[in-house]
Amino acid sequence: MNYNRLTRAIRSTLTGTVGLGIGLTAVMTHADSASSQPKVERITVTGSSIKGVAAQSASPITIVKTEELAKEGITTAEEALSSISANQSNRSSGSSVGSPGGALSQANLRGLGANKTLVLLNGRRLASTPFDASAVDLSTIPLALIDRIEILKDGASAIYGTDAIGGVINFITKKQYQGGGISAEGLYPKDGGGVGQQYTLFGGYGSLDDQGFNVYGAATYDKQDSVLASQRSTSSRGGVIPELGLNRTSSGSFPANIAGLGNPYANLGCGNTSKNAAAGGYCRYNSQADIGIVPQTENFSFLGKGTLKLTDNFNAIGEYLHAESKLTSLIAPDVFLGQGSDYYIPSTSPYYPGKGITPALSGANGQPLGLNLRSQGGNRLTESTMKSDRILLGLEGSAANWDITTGVSYAKSTGETALTGGYIDNDLVRTNLANGTLNPFGASANSGIWNSMQIDGVSQKAQLESTSFDFTASRPIYTLPAGDVGFAIGTNFRYDKWSQSQNPYVNSRAQSAAIDPTTKDSSGSRNLKALFTEFQVPIFKTLNAQIAARYDDYNDFGSTFNPKIALRWQPAKQLMFRTSYSTGFRAPTLYEMHNQTTKTNTAANWNDPVLCKGGTPSNGGNAARDCNAQFYSQNGGNTNLQPEKSNTFTFGVVYEPVKNVVLSADYFNIEVKNQVGQISESAIFTDPTKYADKYIRNADGSLNYINQNLQNLGNTKTSGIDLGLQWRSPMTQYGRLGLSVDGTYINNYKFQTEKNGAWENAVGKYNSDLGLGYAAGTVVTRWKHNANVNWNYDAWNLNLQQTFFKGYLDQNASGQNHRVSDYTLYNLSGTYTGFKGTEITLGIKNLLDTKPPASNVVDNFQMGYDPRYSDIMGRTYFGRVTYKF
Structure with missing residues (x-):
């Protein structure tokens, strides 16, 4: 047995070559080529400020190669992350139906809320959505010329500051690109509606080694038609x-x-x-x-990067990202x-x-x-338009044995919601x-x-700007018997500015636009100063430690200090252990603190608990007004919000029992304090005694609205384990077969809806109280996994995926006892590269045409199923052609 090869394979696995059926390919490709002893490049690993060999990481990281995703028909960031088992739920464009603010396609690691998952591009922040200001819209990130996606499933506030509680998702672009190409894709659901198309043009020129520069860019346009409730049997009966x-x-x-x-x-x-x-x-x-x-969506994005070799040791880098999206939502007259x-x-x-x-x-x-x-x-x-831009000018290189990275970035996101038809x-x-x-x-x-009598026009606008400067320097500072001690120090300065306005002329005449026409324009700004440091300490040849700490000072709510310590121990060539402890925080966003107050109809119909108790008018109640009716809900920010804080502990093991078989298990335990969120409408109407202060009434006693303004709720605790299995066969005359399974088991998830309140269990059931920043509740599923079988032979590649989502106890808002059944999807795709410069991929998503499991959830506009946890499209055929020259 080649133990060096096994060790290298294990080390590759530790840095994240796990999951989505491509991790094993990366692991084994690395191992198979290791015998040639290529030069090991020092790179910046997600979750660390010190450049080094990726195998030195002590954190659980999943690395997803985008060229492999394309073979599976996955060409958007939302699709790429929906199969990550640690991503408990995705907020997709379908979640925007019936609510202002536009497309919000967001990741949600550990089920803690999208606002606690940090999304980066090449290690730096992107602009959040302007109507939310707490998370990045994944639709703004084009995958063309993205080399890989790194998902750090560990707390990282000690490295990156705010938001990195549930984990970090880092989109890494190619270092350089030469040549050009074009790709086209079509998407065709069997049951009508939802037809999609995507076109990408990409190219690059120059060689850093030969010409001293490289520039490249990619432009992508995609569009998907809407799906009507009448076009799917699951939704055709409405409510x-x-x-x-x-x-x-x-x-x-x-x-x-x-x-x-x-x-x-x-x-x-x-x-x-x-x-x-x-x-x-x-x-x-x-x-x-x-x-x-499903709303109609239309997106355009451009990603460009230029690198200029200033000296043998320094490169100047420029990046530009532009994205714009348009979402058209259709609801009842x-x-x-x-x-x-x-x-x-x-x-x-x-x-x-x-x-x-x-x-x-x-x-x-x-x-x-x-x-x-x-x-x-x-x-x-309703037409919601979002635009996002980010420009970065940076410098990377080394001087006097210091690795130096610095840059200035400016990011801006704007959004507007317009009434375009049917409003009276x-x-x-x-x-x-x-x-x-x-x-x-x-x-x-x-x-x-x-x-x-129709009226149209812009209803509301929002804008978020962020200007940032960062500087990081790292180098070995001392040599111990086991190796060099790595050291990094850095700083970050950031200025954020947010504003929101509404059109009183339109909103006063279109009451159902859900915007209070009397609300004044709102805005907010803040300054951030941060200082951070990190040590990589080789205690023994088999034991390494990471020690990091960061101090952040915000001008509007104060300062916070967050440390992290991680250990990596490899007692044998086939076995490695890793563990970490860290604290984290999430600053309340400018939107959450300064958002204007708005009123909108509740998503579901309810009975006034006073005037229509039990569904029967009483005490002067009116059946048409007070029973089974949509009432008004007030939503808005809160300038008294305090930061969320967290503690995270992880422990993991990676083991290779035999050649080409890699097993991994990582335990996590997270507690979040002072969680910011909303009391859901379901919770308010289900327990009117507990939430009596949320009912605001008119002079005649009728219900004016319920108050769902943001507030600091209680704490949340969650723990569980990520499991991974990877196997790859040797190359034979029949090709090579690979298998991978990436799963997450949630052992515990408890939360408090108020400070010092009772702990409520959330695992395996719908939780109306667990708003996580949204009015609707959420589900924490007990088990979720993605399994992948991959076969390669010559110019052929065949891929079969299985995604499994464990069922749960339904919302049951009216006292039912319904369970949502287990949900399994299969996707099949094949790729052929035998034509010069051409790659052809054909496939079927939802191969067995599995319908969404039935659900009685009433927190969404869609009825009969929950669009956040299931695929309403049904069996969908897709094809993609890429030509490179």
């Missing part, structure tokens, strides 16, 4: 799914309901449409069957409910019940009638009801009246 206990319909219907009396058409078919159903003398509209469950400002039909209207056009209704005795009315102006369309001017509705020109029960004499 009426009896076997799940769902009957989520709206009192805002057409023909309109009359508050306190009923509907004149309730006994006549409610307008003869399948979207309406009569219930208790009223008509109820199934709004969730009339939405787009506009609604006008009797909350705050009522909508009335007077007795003088020709459409008043009993006057010859509209059927008579008992109780309509000439008094004005309050209405709950649904627009006939078509579905509401509320004032015109009131006017046309009052003057008798609008029929709220059927066709008006003026057939174009609904279209004439």
Whole structure:
């Protein structure tokens, strides 16, 4: 047995060549070529400020090569990270349906929230989304000319500062690129809708060794069509799914309901449409069957990099990243409910019940009638546009035995939300009801009246800017019997500025835009100064230590100090242990502290716990207003927020029992204190006694809104284990076979919804209280894994993936006892490279056409399933052609 080869393979594994079916390839390729003794390059490893050999890392890191991802049909950062088992859930574009702010495709390591996963490009920060300001939108990161993705599954605030509690995701570009190429991809779901296309043009010129420079760039354009609820059997019934206990319909219907009396058409078919159903003398509209469950998205990105060799020891580097995305969300037609400002039909209207056009209704005795009315102006369309830019000028090299890295960067992200169709001017509705020109029960004499009342325009804007300077110097400072002691010291200065504004003209006339028109523009800024240091200490030949510490000083809430210590012990050539302990923090973002207050309809329908207790009007309650209704929810920032703080402990082992088989196990234990989040609407309505202070009422006692402003909640504790298995066969006349499994088991996940409150278990069930910065709850699944079988022969590559997600106890907001079943997906792809300069990939995603597991979750606009944990697209065919020259 070649023990040197085994040792090198193990060391490669320790630095992250684990997972997604490509880790083993990287491990074994490294091992097979090791006998030639190539020059070992000192590089910067994610999670350390000291350049060195990657095998020296004591932290669990997964390395994903993007060229292998392309063979699996994965061409976006969101797809690449969704298969990482440590990534408990992804917030995808589908999560944006029905909520302002646009596309938010985010990673969420350890299930602690996307705002506690730090995303970097070449070790430096990117601009967060402007409407959230706490996490990077993955759709802004193009994978073209990205060499690899490094996922550090360990706390790293001692190295990077804020946000690195759950882990770090670092996108690493190619060092240089020569030549050019173009690629095109098509995506075609079997059931219609969701057709996608992507085009990439890339190229580079120059050699650092021969010409002293290299420049390259890549531009990518992609677009995906929307999917309507009616196009998928899972969602086609909208909010009426009896076997799940769902009957989520709206009192805002057409023909309109009359508050306190009923509907004149309730006994006549409610307008003869399948979207309406009569219930208790009223008509109820199934709004969730009339939405787009997947929005239309359109993205463009450009990534460019230039490197100039100044001397034999120093390079000047420039990077530019530009990305823009447009998301078009489609929801049910506009609604006008009797909350705050009522909508009335007077007795003088020709459409008043009993006057010859509209059927008579008992109780309509000439008094004005309050209405709950649904627009006939078509579905509401909201267009959210995001733009992101980052420019970096840096210097890298060595002087006097010091490795030096420094740079200045400027990042900016802007966003705006515009109403582009179906939104109706509320004032015109009131006017046309009052003057008798609008029929709220059927066709008006003026057939174009609904279209004439439409209003469009920009509803809100936001902008985030960040200017940063960093400097790091590292070198060996002392030689011990076991080797050199590495030392690094560095500093970072950053200035952030955030602002948000809304258009009062549009928002005052389009009440359902969910923006309070009386809210003033909001803004905030902060300065950060940081100093950090790190030591790499070879205690013995088999035992190395990493000691790091960082001090951060924020001008708006104070300072924080965070240390880290990690050990790596290799007692035998086939066995290695690693462990670490660190503290971390997350500063409340400028958005979280200064976000303007807004009001929007709740995602689900609820009963007022006072005026409609148990679903029956009481104490002067009104069924149409107070029962099974969407109420207003107030959301906003909080300038009194304090930082979240964390403690993280990890322990892992990597073992190679026989040649080409690598096993790994890494235990993690994390506690987060003072977590920032929202009390979910489900929690507020389910326990009105506990959250009595969240109910804000009008003078007449009716519910004005529930208060869901951000606040510091209690603590969160989680622990579990990452497991990895990798095997690769020798090369034979039939090719080479590889197998990998990357899984995460969550042993414990407990949280407090308030300071010093009771601990609640979150594993294996939906948690409405666990908002993690969003209004909706979340799921912490017990087990998730990704398995991959890969076969290579000559110019052929075949890949089969299995993704498994353990089922969980459903939300059961209405007292059901439903469990969401286990969920397994298979993807199959094949690649052929036998044509000169050409690579062809064909494949099928969701090979078995597995439908999303049924769910009665009501925190999302989509009903019948949860879009964050399942694939609504169904079986999807894809093809990709890349030509390089």
